[in-house]
Amino acid sequence: MRNLKFTIEYNGAKFFGWQKQxxxxxxxxxxxxxxxxxxxxxxxxxxxxxxxxxxxxxxQVASVVCENKIPLKNIKTALNNLLPSDVRxxxxxxxxxxxxxxxxxxxxxxxxxxxxxxxxxALECDTIGFxxxxxxxxxxxxxxxxxxxxxxxxxxxxxDTSVKxxxxxxxxxxxSKRGRxxxxxxxxxxxxxxxxxxxxxxxxxxxxxxxxxxxxxxxxLTEKRSILGKTMEPNGLYLKKVEY
Amino acid sequence: MRNLKFTIEYNGAKFFGWQKQxxxxxxxxxxxxxxxxxxxxxxxxxxxxxxxxxxxxxxQVASVVCENKIPLKNIKTALNNLLPSDVRxxxxxxxxxxxxxxxxxxxxxxxxxxxxxxxxxALECDTIGFxxxxxxxxxxxxxxxxxxxxxxxxxxxxxDTSVKxxxxxxxxxxxSKRGRxxxxxxxxxxxxxxxxxxxxxxxxxxxxxxxxxxxxxxxxLTEKRSILGKTMEPNGLYLKKVEY
Numbered sequence: 001m002r003n004l005k006f007t008i009e010y011n012g013a014k015f016f017g018w019q020k021q022x023x024x025x026x027x028x029x030x031x032x033x034x035x036x037x038x039x040x041x042x043x044x045x046x047x048x049x050x051x052x053x054x055x056x057x058x059x060q061v062a063s064v065v066c067e068n069k070i071p072l073k074n075i076k077t078a079l080n081n082l083l084p085s086d087v088r089x090x091x092x093x094x095x096x097x098x099x100x101x102x103x104x105x106x107x108x109x110x111x112x113x114x115x116x117x118x119x120x121x122a123l124e125c126d127t128i129g130f131x132x133x134x135x136x137x138x139x140x141x142x143x144x145x146x147x148x149x150x151x152x153x154x155x156x157x158x159x160d161t162s163v164k165x166x167x168x169x170x171x172x173x174x175x176s177k178r179g180r181x182x183x184x185x186x187x188x189x190x191x192x193x194x195x196x197x198x199x200x201x202x203x204x205x206x207x208x209x210x211x212x213x214x215x216x217x218x219x220x221l222t223e224k225r226s227i228l229g230k231t232m233e234p235n236g237l238y239l240k241k242v243e244y
Numbered sequence: 245m246r247n248l249k250f251t252i253e254y255n256g257a258k259f260f261g262w263q264k265q266x267x268x269x270x271x272x273x274x275x276x277x278x279x280x281x282x283x284x285x286x287x288x289x290x291x292x293x294x295x296x297x298x299x300x301x302x303x304q305v306a307s308v309v310c311e312n313k314i315p316l317k318n319i320k321t322a323l324n325n326l327l328p329s330d331v332r333x334x335x336x337x338x339x340x341x342x343x344x345x346x347x348x349x350x351x352x353x354x355x356x357x358x359x360x361x362x363x364x365x366a367l368e369c370d371t372i373g374f375x376x377x378x379x380x381x382x383x384x385x386x387x388x389x390x391x392x393x394x395x396x397x398x399x400x401x402x403x404d405t406s407v408k409x410x411x412x413x414x415x416x417x418x419x420s421k422r423g424r425x426x427x428x429x430x431x432x433x434x435x436x437x438x439x440x441x442x443x444x445x446x447x448x449x450x451x452x453x454x455x456x457x458x459x460x461x462x463x464x465l466t467e468k469r470s471i472l473g474k475t476m477e478p479n480g481l482y483l484k485k486v487e488y
Contacts, residue, residue: 088366122332130329
């Protein structure tokens with residue numbers, strides 16, 4: 001028995017998300033299909049978390065318990081030859097027996113890229129979100145700072161979740177702008193369902209002047225989803241890295 | 245009656261090419277469907293040329309003969325609201341009665357972007373071609389110059405074509421490199437089926453040292469497809485502009 005740690009990059013545009021689903025093209029499904037083709041072993045790629053339809057990853061991590069003795073380097077090369085070009089194995093490493101991509105994770109970093117104002121480019125429609133209004137970056141930065149720390153993020157979570165504990169800690173939150181493109185980079189100990197997309201939608205509405213930054217403090221207290229901004233579309237979201 | 249000239253941008257990743265086909269998602273099909281939704285007129289978007297599955301455009305042009313009296317600006321805005329985000333109307337103009345996007349075109353410019361060597365990025369798999377070898381840029385530039393001018397490009401054309409005249413004139417051909425990415429920009433009076441993709445595949449094989457640049461001269465004379473490089477994948481190809 002061996003426990004392997006995979007680091008995986010994918011373009012979410014043509015996937016129905018990470019998680020295996022019957023009859024649908026998913027990242028986990030493609031990985032397990034190609035792993036079987038290579039090794040004849042039916043294994044489970046246990047991801048650090050699910051990503052939704054349309055969400056991308058530079059550094060998704062999955063753990064795989066398996067029996068084969070194929071050298072690590074060969075696994076990477078052979079799998080990349082079998083996989084479709086929108087998913088790539090970046091790294092394969094040996095992991096401790098106790099390692100689990102989801103349960104062992106300590107920090108995750110997400111990026112969200114959005115174009116504000118102007119005309120939307122058809123060519124970037126799968127890889128960059130769009131917000132039709134100009135925004136005040138300084139207001140957004142001030143609001144972003146309010147997110148850092150340990151908070152009750154229940155209001156920042158889509159309703160369809162089975163989670164019981166809504167406390168999460170945000171370690172850092174950075175916003176940068178280049179032309180009409182804004183990049184949000186957020187690092188925390190974990191994220192609720194749609195949390196990053198709701199944070200970005202809320203900050204953009206604050207930047208636009210539609211919401212006041214104090215809605216964030218109010219949301220921590222009242223747990224009301226309705227006082228925050230909309231859930232941004234998935235295509236601007238990237239899982240950058242998972243740390244253990 | 246009015247004759248409209250549309251300039252259109254699209255990301256080809258999720259389209260089965262430009263041309264309308266029953267039961268398949270195509271750019272022409274989406275445009276005509278949305279135009280009907282807006283005007284209740286069944287019209288034909290006559291493109292400057294078809295683009296294949298996976299090929300993109302910054303500046304495809306289509307002419308449309310129609311009857312409605314909607315102001316140009318409103319047509320653009322309303323269509324963009326109806327169209328999916330991977331196709332955008334960049335401009336709508338009034339055209340002369342005699343204008344036809346295909347038959348009136350004088351010059352077309354294509355771009356091909358490819359990564360040479362290194363690991364392929366999953367995130368760019370739909371928008372950039374890939375060539376697994378390092379190449380000598382100088383050799384490729386010398387070979388590229390041999391393409392400029394009027395030549396018999398029959399060897400640079402995929403077999404499934406009904407075209408009878410294979411003479412085309414290339415006005416300019418530029419190659420530039422930035423990191424591992426090479427950009428080919430080619431302007432000519434017209435292009436045969438797969439011609440740009442065969443040119444790029446051939447130049448990359450010349451740059452790699454697998455073919456000699458004189459294969460280009462030989463191909464003009466012998467019309468043999470087999471002495472040239474492979475047809476590059478469609479996803480690195482962009483129709484940049486059509487001039488009239």
